[in-house]
Amino acid sequence: MKNSLTSLSVVIFIALITGCSSNDWQIRATPTDLAIGAALDDKPDSATMNEVELHEFANAGMPKAVRPCCAFGNSQKVTVASVPVPFYRLSNTINLEDIGPHAYEAGTFSHQKATPNGRRGGENNGILYTQLGGFIDLAHVRDTADNAVALFYKIYSKLGQEARIDLPVEIGPRHIQLSAFDVSHLSVKQRQEVAANMAARLAYFMAEAHEVAQWHGYRTWVPWSEEVSAYSPEDLYSNMLGAKIATALLSNNLTMNRELYNQHMTSWLNASLAWLRPVSKAQTNALFDVIDGHWWDSREALPSKYMLLLRHYDLGDDQAPYLVDTDLIEQSTQREQLSGLLAMSEPAKPLSLPSVIHGVEIDKVAQQWLFVAGKYQASFSHIPEALWINGFTSESFKEIAEYDAQVDRMELDAHQRGAN
DSSP: OHHHHHHHHHHHHHHHHHTSOOOOOBOEEEEOHHHHHHHTSSSOOHHHHTOEEEEOOTTOOOOOOOOOEEOSSSSOEESSTTOOOTTEEOOOBOOGGGOOOOOTTOTTOOOEESSTTSOEEOOOOOEEEETTTEEEEHHHHHHHHHHHHHHHHHHHTTTTSOEEEEEOOSSSOEEEEEOOOOOTTSOHHHHHHHHHHHHHHHHHHHHHHHHHHHHTTOOSSTTSOOGGGTTOTTHHHHHHHHHHHHHHHHHTTOOSBHHHHHHHHHHHHHHHHHHTOBOOHHHHHHHHHHTBTTTBOTTSEETOGGGBOOOOOOOSSEEOOOOOOHHHHHHSTTTTTTHHHHHTOOOOOOEEOOSEETTEEHHHHEEEEEOOOGGGGGGGTTSOGGGTTTOBOGGGHHHHHHHHHHHHHHHHHHHHHHHO
16 A cells, blocks of 8 residues: 555656646747837827737747645545645635746646746645625636737637637547637727637636536546535635736736736736635635535535535626625624624626627637546536537537536535535
């Protein structure tokens, strides 16, 4: 047994090291004639000076490493005895000031500077509760932002042309299909904004696809089921937050090399979380205690699927966060510790991603296609074949999630009856 555990540790160590790739890029910007003219004018127009063309995208590849997911809840029991589980971590609640610098495609390991002259440190991901955005999973925020940046450089260089972008396989092959469309009426800046919004939207849909994949049996590490994380209530809002931040960075040309992106992502992530009014780590833990038995069940051991009681099946480009009900706080033993939240109760901050930018209907010119491999097809047996058998796009995600929800409601009801 000892030798087996040692071998497993070596495998995990190799996975952690190889999970960090040398996926680097260095984008070059050259001014257009309009930008030069504005720069040399007696009264330079700052907007026109932003008319720069981007070049040299060869090294901007799609991230292959995925950050470890955080299980929803706190102090969960685990059924894998003392064997560590790679690519997955129990919920690490965290204070805002403890969040480390962003590292593109960090996977499980990172060691990055927050500022050019700063110290290196790990990302220190986890979950924190915000008064306007509910629970935020930092791994989901960062992964979607990374995907959006990678997609931007692939899309921008082919904007208006027919092209295919292959994506990492999950429950089967998947790719993004770009269609040809007229870009002649768009300025250079507008083309960048179209590509940025297109990339952010597609990166978010990649996150939705991952929720579907987890429900249908996809596992990052084969022995560990990820069904407990499928449609988790904080996931998609966190992913959309990452897409929104990435759009801002791309629109401001703050991603032109890996180091520049990492440092600006670090500052924008922290500022965005601060804007959403984060609570302390102790208060996040207290809130998890408040919703124990309502949103999650601490009596269940990971990776039990029904440790999670509340799931979010309402997929789409408009997302609102789940805020802990003040009545639950009032009735809990944590009322005194959370009294400040009761006094400062504010409405949730919804997020959305535009489907049309500068007259371009994104979903008509860029679609993510997923195909179900044979080993996963049995998990789709409760869904009409016409919806998935020949592949499907993000247009079908919500309907598929609704069929999954029906199964979950029946299984959870049976599970709870059995437990009682």
